[in-house]
Amino acid sequence: MSGLLFTPFQWGSLSLKNRLVMAPMCMYSANEEGHVQPFHLAHYPARAYGGVSLVIVEATAVESRGRISIHDLGIYDDAQLAGLHQLVSAVHHGGAKIAIQLAHAGKKSGDMSQEAISPSAIPFTPEHRMPRAMTKEDIQTVIHHFRLAAHRAQQAGFDGVEIHGAHGYLINQFLSPLTNHRTDEYGGSIENRTRFLIEILQAVSTEFHGAIWVRLSVEEYAEGGHHVEETLRMLDLIKPYVVGVNVSSGGAVPVSIQSYPGYQLGYAKAIETQGIPTIGGGLVTTYEQIEDALGQGISLIYLGRELLLNPYFYLQLVKKYHPLDMIAPYKRG
Numbered sequence: 001m002s003g004l005l006f007t008p009f010q011w012g013s014l015s016l017k018n019r020l021v022m023a024p025m026c027m028y029s030a031n032e033e034g035h036v037q038p039f040h041l042a043h044y045p046a047r048a049y050g051g052v053s054l055v056i057v058e059a060t061a062v063e064s065r066g067r068i069s070i071h072d073l074g075i076y077d078d079a080q081l082a083g084l085h086q087l088v089s090a091v092h093h094g095g096a097k098i099a100i101q102l103a104h105a106g107k108k109s110g111d112m113s114q115e116a117i118s119p120s121a122i123p124f125t126p127e128h129r130m131p132r133a134m135t136k137e138d139i140q141t142v143i144h145h146f147r148l149a150a151h152r153a154q155q156a157g158f159d160g161v162e163i164h165g166a167h168g169y170l171i172n173q174f175l176s177p178l179t180n181h182r183t184d185e186y187g188g189s190i191e192n193r194t195r196f197l198i199e200i201l202q203a204v205s206t207e208f209h210g211a212i213w214v215r216l217s218v219e220e221y222a223e224g225g226h227h228v229e230e231t232l233r234m235l236d237l238i239k240p241y242v243v244g245v246n247v248s249s250g251g252a253v254p255v256s257i258q259s260y261p262g263y264q265l266g267y268a269k270a271i272e273t274q275g276i277p278t279i280g281g282g283l284v285t286t287y288e289q290i291e292d293a294l295g296q297g298i299s300l301i302y303l304g305r306e307l308l309l310n311p312y313f314y315l316q317l318v319k320k321y322h323p324l325d326m327i328a329p330y331k332r333g
């Protein structure tokens, strides 16, 4: 069967008009206060007008010391709300749903003026700075910031929240046995390493009433790190709190990743077989790849770099396969 890309999908409370999702991508274009700029109001709506069903806004910091770079978007201050609200309205006007990726970089923070925190005092590489191991009070503080961020996401009108649990950032630092050497209830067993993420999901769900899901690095490409089996065990614990998973890999420790077209789709498929919907992707650039992945049961497909190059990727396919629908994203009322 073909044409699956053009079919709608109900993901929790999210009604998506097709299967194409814009992956979250840091644009390093906010001012140092983390405010939405004219750039964002052109960049994200362009992909919405281009026909994607869901735009996931880049990693947006829940605390200023959790920024990946000092030009990340932020959601830690009420003064950031007006811009985020404008962004939501602009993407909605383009006909897409919009989610925000809530993030904390932990030891990978790019804000050198503030301390870096992590579950354990282990630098990313010997050349990187040494983070401070978090106390239990620090853990509660960060969870509180996620809660406040979720409250603001609700106020700004987002349709979904994606919790960034991948790529070696703070949550991933807790999840991975390679970066979490704690001996308290937040370290050791899979149950303990997943506790921080679960407490964040619980806090977020008290404030945000749309769809909530998590991005995970399903494979860590390192001895002693997570592989798909360990991720599936974690997902057993996480699944009551999420509508699904945005599937990614790597980033916990510095390893070179042998990527090839569709290299992460197998992980998405493995998660789907557990009855958990996923957004799969990674070096997906063609209609044939998308149809093949959807045909194998992956619920949604994300495109990252291809959409940076070509915001009209989807519309070009509509023109080819459903020319009469070309005008749909521009129709009003």
Ligand SMILES: Cc1cc2nc3c(=O)[nH]c(=O)nc-3n(C[C@H](O)[C@H](O)[C@H](O)COP(=O)(O)O)c2cc1C
Pocket: 023, 024, 025, 026, 027, 058, 059, 101, 164, 166, 167, 215, 248, 281, 282, 283, 284, 302, 303, 304, 305, 306
């Ligand atoms: C410029 C750039 C910024 C990115 N920023 C983020 C981010 O903020 N959050 C995230 O989870 N992934 C981020 N990623 C990873 C993408 O979401 C995506 O997983 C990756 O690019 C692979 O998909 P692709 O091959 O379609 O580009 C970023 C990727 C790029 C190229």
